[in-house]
Amino acid sequence: MHSIYIKDLKKSYGNQKVLDGVDLVVEEGEFYALMGPNGSGKSTLSSIMASVTGFDSGTLEICGKKPEQARDVIAYIPQENFSVPQLSGRENLLYFARILGNRGANAKVLINRMLDKVGLTEDADKQFSRYSGGMKKRLELATALFPGVRVLILDEPTTGLDPAARRDFFALLTNIKHDQTSIFLITHLGTDAEAASRVGLIHKGKIVAEGTPAALRAQYAPEEAITIETPSLNSGCESILRGFSDGQKVARLQNGYRIYAHDGGHVLPEVVKALNQTGVTVNRTEVAKPTLEDVFFKLTEHPMQEAQVQ
Amino acid sequence: MTQVFGTYAKTIRCFLRIRAIAIFTILLPIFLLLITSATFSKSVSASDLPLAKGVLTFAMVAFSVMMAGILNLAGSISRDRETGLLTKLKSMPIKPWRDFLGRLMGTTLLSLVAAVLIIAVGLAFGARFSGTITNDLEVIGFLLLAIISAAGIGLIIGSYTKLVMATFLTALAVSLVTAFISGIFIQYEVLPTFLQGFSRFYPISSATSSSVYLLLGQTAAGYDPITVVQVVATVLISVGLLAVGITIYSKQGWKRD
Numbered sequence: 001m002h003s004i005y006i007k008d009l010k011k012s013y014g015n016q017k018v019l020d021g022v023d024l025v026v027e028e029g030e031f032y033a034l035m036g037p038n039g040s041g042k043s044t045l046s047s048i049m050a051s052v053t054g055f056d057s058g059t060l061e062i063c064g065k066k067p068e069q070a071r072d073v074i075a076y077i078p079q080e081n082f083s084v085p086q087l088s089g090r091e092n093l094l095y096f097a098r099i100l101g102n103r104g105a106n107a108k109v110l111i112n113r114m115l116d117k118v119g120l121t122e123d124a125d126k127q128f129s130r131y132s133g134g135m136k137k138r139l140e141l142a143t144a145l146f147p148g149v150r151v152l153i154l155d156e157p158t159t160g161l162d163p164a165a166r167r168d169f170f171a172l173l174t175n176i177k178h179d180q181t182s183i184f185l186i187t188h189l190g191t192d193a194e195a196a197s198r199v200g201l202i203h204k205g206k207i208v209a210e211g212t213p214a215a216l217r218a219q220y221a222p223e224e225a226i227t228i229e230t231p232s233l234n235s236g237c238e239s240i241l242r243g244f245s246d247g248q249k250v251a252r253l254q255n256g257y258r259i260y261a262h263d264g265g266h267v268l269p270e271v272v273k274a275l276n277q278t279g280v281t282v283n284r285t286e287v288a289k290p291t292l293e294d295v296f297f298k299l300t301e302h303p304m305q306e307a308q309v310q
Numbered sequence: 311m312t313q314v315f316g317t318y319a320k321t322i323r324c325f326l327r328i329r330a331i332a333i334f335t336i337l338l339p340i341f342l343l344l345i346t347s348a349t350f351s352k353s354v355s356a357s358d359l360p361l362a363k364g365v366l367t368f369a370m371v372a373f374s375v376m377m378a379g380i381l382n383l384a385g386s387i388s389r390d391r392e393t394g395l396l397t398k399l400k401s402m403p404i405k406p407w408r409d410f411l412g413r414l415m416g417t418t419l420l421s422l423v424a425a426v427l428i429i430a431v432g433l434a435f436g437a438r439f440s441g442t443i444t445n446d447l448e449v450i451g452f453l454l455l456a457i458i459s460a461a462g463i464g465l466i467i468g469s470y471t472k473l474v475m476a477t478f479l480t481a482l483a484v485s486l487v488t489a490f491i492s493g494i495f496i497q498y499e500v501l502p503t504f505l506q507g508f509s510r511f512y513p514i515s516s517a518t519s520s521s522v523y524l525l526l527g528q529t530a531a532g533y534d535p536i537t538v539v540q541v542v543a544t545v546l547i548s549v550g551l552l553a554v555g556i557t558i559y560s561k562q563g564w565k566r567d
Binding site: 047050051052053054071072074076078080081082083084085086087091094095096097098099100101102103127 | 312315316319323327393395397398401402403567
């Protein structure tokens with residue numbers, strides 16, 4: 001049985017199509033990441049799966065049931081914190097345990113085990129409002145450890161976390177995951193999506209590509225990515241770079257550009273020379289393997305980050 | 311029952327830890343009781359003073375019930391919406407009425423504790439009540455009717471207002487305006503005729519008048535609220551307000567986007 005089965009799912013707000021025929025299957029125990037820029041419909045899809053939002057047409061099943069009948073097997077971690085700020089970490093978990101029907105001494109034993117698992121035993125009695133961003137996310141992730149949870153839906157869980165806290169979060173996620181638990185991660189960060197066994201790219205309400213991170217890179221961005229940091233962000237500079245980039249694709253970043261070439265190390269000196277000849281200053285360069293953001297850009301010619309504009 | 315008790319425990323903990331709740335539900339009514347009692351001490355004859363203070367005490371109990379049921383309950387709903395808890399709850403296997411029942415139990419406990427404290431302060435500062443144990447039990451019954459009416463209004467406000475500040479201001483305005491126009495803060499006799507009608511059918515004021523009538527007599531209440539028609543109306547309107555509140559909370563407060 002599939003953990004998540006979605007067929008031709010559509011959702012509009014007024015005249016605006018948010019999901020335009022999404023097809024998606026997540027198998028039991030799979031870690032699936034759905035990646036897309038802001039406004040691509042990914043958060044809407046996660047809230048539909050959690051039965052927080054309704055949909056217009058199509059089929060959606062969670063563990064073979066309609067989403068509103070599958071609430072007992074879903075742990076939904078929305079983008080914003082949801083715990084009660086005035087309660088301690090332990091009290092918050094106790095509250096959620098009771099909502100899920102756990103009671104008495106069993107609930108307390110369960111919560112102690114959960115706190116231990118997410119590394120919050122020492123801070124269990126501190127008020128949630130006094131937790132750091134990373135601690136808040138870890139506590140909320142603990143709600144996925146209640147018995148019976150089969151599908152964990154995470155909507156941009158690392159938003160606002162520093163790189164160290166983000167690494168800790170994914171290490172913890174891998175650590176707590178049971179074989180039968182499926183993870184559905186929503187993100188706009190390629191580094192987060194890399195943790196998944198399969199990645200789907202969503203653009204304008206449709207899944208445009210799916211596969212393992214390595215397969216997506218191999219299929220859609222087999223070249224190397226050359227990053228050129230420069231203060232000269234203008235059409236003249238872009239036009240020079242276009243001549244060096246495979247498929248003439250130039251991604252504009254906040255502080256420079258990214259182009260794609262099969263032999264990056266060989267092409268880079270020529271690029272710098274061409275730019276210098278027209279008086280463009282180059283502050284820093286880098287040749288690296290393409291990221292999943294590059295895959296998305298090459299597929300859609302649409303930047304993943306708001307800061308990244310073509 | 312586990313879900314209801316979990317919500318009740320959460321509600322009580324929040325009530326205990328948010329200072330503004332204690333201030334508005336307990337300290338403000340007690341402060342107003344002391345201030346108004348001191349004011350009346352100079353304008354009312356010594357023989358009438360215990361009666362006047364008794365009326366004021368029940369006015370402040372009613373105000374406290376409004377603060378707990380209208381302001382705090384509505385505030386707790388919009389606070390949970392703003393912090394994202396309501397979104398999380400919508401994804402969990404809990405029915406809205408169970409969540410509401412837990413909140414109502416918490417609100418009821420808070421209202422009863424506040425009422426006991428206000429009555430104790432009233433007695434300490436010279437209020438006197440007379441009545442049988444049956445009267446006392448009837449007063450508790452009317453207090454519960456006032457609580458469920460206030461909760462019904464609180465549910466409606468909490469379901470429609472999105473931001474905590476908007477909820478707070480709306481609930482405060484509704485509480486203060488209805489307290490004045492229904493005769494909770496103003497003597498029944500001085501109200502215009504159409505507001506006297508409102509006073510008799512606004513369940514919080516009619517329940518308060520009934521309590522005052524039972525413990526202080528008709529002069530203090532301003533009319534006889536313990537008629538069959540009046541009591542049935544108070545019960546039906548209280549239950550009706552609660553039913554409307556629960557329906558709106560279930561449909562609007564837990565509506566899927």
